[in-house]
Each structure stands twice: as C-alpha cells, then as structure tokens.
Amino acid sequence: MDFAFDARTEELRAKLLAFMDEYVYPAEPVAAEQRAALPSPWDTPAVVEELKAEARRQGLWNLFLPDGEYGAGLTNLQYAPLAEITGRSPQLAPTATNCAAPDTGNMEVLAQFGDEQQKKQWLEPLLAGEIRSAFAMTEPEVASSDATNITTLIERDGDEYVITGRKWYISGAMDPHCKIFIVMGKTDPDGPDIRRQQSMVLVPRDTPGVTVKRAMQVFGYEDHYHGGHAEVVFDHARVPVTHLIGEEGGGFAIAQARLGPGRIHHCMRLIGMAERAIELMCRRAVSRTAFGKALAQQGVVQNWIADARVAVEQLRLLVLKTAWMMDTVGNRGAHTEIQAIKIATPRTVVDIIDRAIQLHGAGGVSQDFPLAELYAGARTLMLADGPDEVHQRSLARRELKKYL
Structure with a gap:
C-alpha cells in the first residue's frame, strides 16, 4: 500500500486548499447573514451559487464520481484527501464542489444503474448542479436499520407504478431545487427472498400524491445548506414503469x-x-x-x-x-x-x-x-x-x- 499522493492529487489538493482559504472560509459568515435575510430558510444564499461557479471554473467539480465519463474519474484513494479538505467546512465546501450528499449517492446510482433516458433527464442536470435530489428509504414506523423492514409499497398497475408509504429524514427534500426522489419500496412484499422484495423508482417531486409534510430537525438544526431532512408522504403517487431503476427486486x-x-x-x-x-x-x-x-x-x-x-x-x-x-x-x-x-x-x-x-x-x-x-x-x-x-x-x- 502506497499512500503517497500522486501528481494529480497533489495538484487538486493545492487548488482546493487555496479555494478554501480564498473563497469558502470567508463565505461562511456571509452565507449565514444572507440566509437570515432570505424569504424562505430553504432558499440558497447568493454566495453559495458564487462558490459553485468559482469551483466549476477551477475544475473543482464532481470530484467524487470515479466514472470518468460523468465525473472527475478519481479513484477513492485520490478522492480521500480532497473530501477531507471539504469536510473542514461541511456546510459549504461539499455543496460548492457538487460533492454533497445525498446528490452524490443518487448520481452514482443513476450513473451505474440508470438507463439512457434516466441519465439524460436526471443525471445530467444533477452533474451540472442545476437541480438537487433526495433519497427516500428511511421510515418512521419500522426499524430502518434493517432495510428489509420497509413497508412502502410500489405496486404495478398497467404501465404505471403506484407508490404508497411514509418516509422521514429524507435528506435534501426541503430544498426548492430538489426535483427528483429515488424511492425504495417493496414491489414483491411476499417474495421468498427478503432481499429481492425491494425496488427503486424515480419519483418527480411534483408528482400528484407526493407531499413534503415537514422539516425534521437534527439536534435542533435544520441543515439548510444540504436541503434539510423531511417527512414525505406518498399517497398513491403514480409514475411510469420506465421510472424503475435497474430491475424489479434489485433495490x-x-x-x-x-x-x-x-x-x-x-x-x-x-x-x-x-x-x-x-x-x-x-x-x-x-x-x-x-x-x-x-x-x-x-x-x-x-x-x-x-x-x-x-x-x-x-x-x-x-x-x-x-x-x-x-x-x-x-x-x-x-x-x-x-x-x-x-x-x-x-x-x-x-x-x-x-x-x-x-x-x-x-x-x-x-x-x-x-x-x-x-x-x-x-x-x-x-x-x-x-x-x-x-x-x-x-x-x-x-x-x-x-x-x-
């Protein structure tokens, strides 16, 4: 094991450290002041968009994604010291570089398992930082530490799936730029293999039957920079079967x-x-x-x-x-x-x-x-x-x- 930084990592580290000193740390109090003046606490302070534009200009963008077609093409070992640097300002730096959860995981899912239409419609605008997303798995009624417990139903009805269930602590869902949910639910609740009962579907935020009920606090914080954490109800929300990610039972x-x-x-x-x-x-x-x-x-x-x-x-x-x-x-x-x-x-x-x-x-x-x-x-x-x-x-x- 050789943990010495290679030339590309050293170059990106130097650029990222300078970006933090010159732009991110000074922006922390500015972002707090701007947020206090916004009409909604979920709106994005102007300085955050300025940070994103500067990070993209400097090539400090989508560093997390190892797929060279869509991201920076870095290995985990190359990305580790860069993610550590952004962790010093966890509210601003990951968002500024388009490396913030839950978007990172959702982009990885779409890059690895999405079809071409799903990539074009949702992955491309996520990669560009034009929209945000949410990942809906955790539920309040069951012990979600065991993912096989989830009770949300994804039922086939002709050319559509009908989603019914309640989720909470759905990161990113309060952000007005959050346009798409990746929802995990059961398509085969009585199937013999409990790890093949679940599937994932793409549910646009504006789908009838999708209601963002409330923001969930974390130790009293609402985590505005990452789009908050929400309780979301899916009441017979319908999406086309083409919104299935991968295959049924692959969730x-x-x-x-x-x-x-x-x-x-x-x-x-x-x-x-x-x-x-x-x-x-x-x-x-x-x-x-x-x-x-x-x-x-x-x-x-x-x-x-x-x-x-x-x-x-x-x-x-x-x-x-x-x-x-x-x-x-x-x-x-x-x-x-x-x-x-x-x-x-x-x-x-x-x-x-x-x-x-x-x-x-x-x-x-x-x-x-x-x-x-x-x-x-x-x-x-x-x-x-x-x-x-x-x-x-x-x-x-x-x-x-x-x-x-």
Whole structure:
C-alpha cells in the first residue's frame, strides 16, 4: 500500500486548499447573514451559487464520481484527501464542489444503474448542479436499520407504478431545487427472498400524491445548506414503469452499492471536521488565560490535543487503507474495512469535537463557532447509513466465522 499522493492529487489538493482559504472560509459568515435575510430558510444564499461557479471554473467539480465519463474519474484513494479538505467546512465546501450528499449517492446510482433516458433527464442536470435530489428509504414506523423492514409499497398497475408509504429524514427534500426522489419500496412484499422484495423508482417531486409534510430537525438544526431532512408522504403517487431503476427486486442490491461509497465519503469528511476542531482547539488554547496561565499550558488541555492528533492520524490511515482496498478489490472485498471506519470514525470525531467544545466554554455551544453544528453532524453519522451497532454485529459475525 502506497499512500503517497500522486501528481494529480497533489495538484487538486493545492487548488482546493487555496479555494478554501480564498473563497469558502470567508463565505461562511456571509452565507449565514444572507440566509437570515432570505424569504424562505430553504432558499440558497447568493454566495453559495458564487462558490459553485468559482469551483466549476477551477475544475473543482464532481470530484467524487470515479466514472470518468460523468465525473472527475478519481479513484477513492485520490478522492480521500480532497473530501477531507471539504469536510473542514461541511456546510459549504461539499455543496460548492457538487460533492454533497445525498446528490452524490443518487448520481452514482443513476450513473451505474440508470438507463439512457434516466441519465439524460436526471443525471445530467444533477452533474451540472442545476437541480438537487433526495433519497427516500428511511421510515418512521419500522426499524430502518434493517432495510428489509420497509413497508412502502410500489405496486404495478398497467404501465404505471403506484407508490404508497411514509418516509422521514429524507435528506435534501426541503430544498426548492430538489426535483427528483429515488424511492425504495417493496414491489414483491411476499417474495421468498427478503432481499429481492425491494425496488427503486424515480419519483418527480411534483408528482400528484407526493407531499413534503415537514422539516425534521437534527439536534435542533435544520441543515439548510444540504436541503434539510423531511417527512414525505406518498399517497398513491403514480409514475411510469420506465421510472424503475435497474430491475424489479434489485433495490436492496442498489442500496448496498450506493451506501458503500457514501460511508467512506462521510468518513473522509469527518476527518476534515476533526482537523477543523483541532485547529480551533489550538487557537483557543494559546489565546485564552485561566487561573494565571494560558490554557495551552494546562496539562489536561495538552492531553486533549495530543490524543486528538494521535486519533486523527490513526483514522486517516484506516480510511486510506479502505479507499485503497475499494480501488483494488472492490467494495465487497473491502466490506470489513468499510464497516470498521463507519464504526470508528464518527465516535472518535464526536469525542474530539466534544473536547473542542469544552475548551471553548459557553462559546463552544454557541453560533459564534462552528463546533456545535460540527458535533450535531458527526453525532448523526453514528446513525446514518446504518447505526454503529448493526455494523458491529455484522463485523463480529465475519470475525467469528473464521473460528466456527
């Protein structure tokens, strides 16, 4: 395993770091001020569109997509250090570079499983950043940590599918630019293979019977920059059968293909979030005095900073190994490593951000620093894309299997 950055990665890293310093960090307070003046909290601040235009001009666009026909054609190993950089400003940088969830996963699904018409109608405008999208899988009435539990029905009626069900925490659905939902439901609820009961269909937002009921908060935040998280009701919503993605019964497999890259992308960005927290911690420690000496001279603070640095270096190496394995043996071959980073990264980064909050005192939980919002985002990722306990259960079974 060689984790040295190649020439293309080094070039993109340099451009992205300069883009962050020159455009993204200065835009953070501007975006907050502009958003407060917008008629709707879900409208996009003008500075975000300016960032997107500049990122596209500089070639910092669709970096996540390994398919060279549609994206930058980078490997996971090449993309990892770039995603880490954008993770330092998770509200602005991923959106500015068109590398924000859930659009990234939806574009991957369409690129890999969509037919030519679906790609033309939905993938192309997503790649251009002209529209946003949502992925509708999680449901409030069942334990969605087990995707086979979903109860939304996708029933064939002649040349149409009829979708009936209720979803929640549907990321991106509050954004007025969200024009398409990828909906997972059951086309064969009584089928003998529980992993072949589900399918995915494309449902335009303006389809009769689709109602975005409300925004769901996450630790009190509405996550405006990523289009929020919504409760959505599908009440006999009808779409043509041509809106099926892949084949009937292929929904579970498509979801697994979608979530593998999504999980590592989250972990890449989480490392950037941890680096931002460490930087803020160090700046605070050298600038504040308590009980007669700088916080940086307090032993407990030094321990927090040292432990954080060790933890981040460990996580980065594990994420890079996982990216390398995904590139060399495929997502299935890297399954154990993907689960390992999904378990280790959020919980460790939550702890680092928590220490940074503590060091900032009351300021740490305020809107004057990004730490509280970073904490909410990192803590949520202990649930998103499968809760930690599900991954621990699966990983343990794989380990035990060697001895049975």
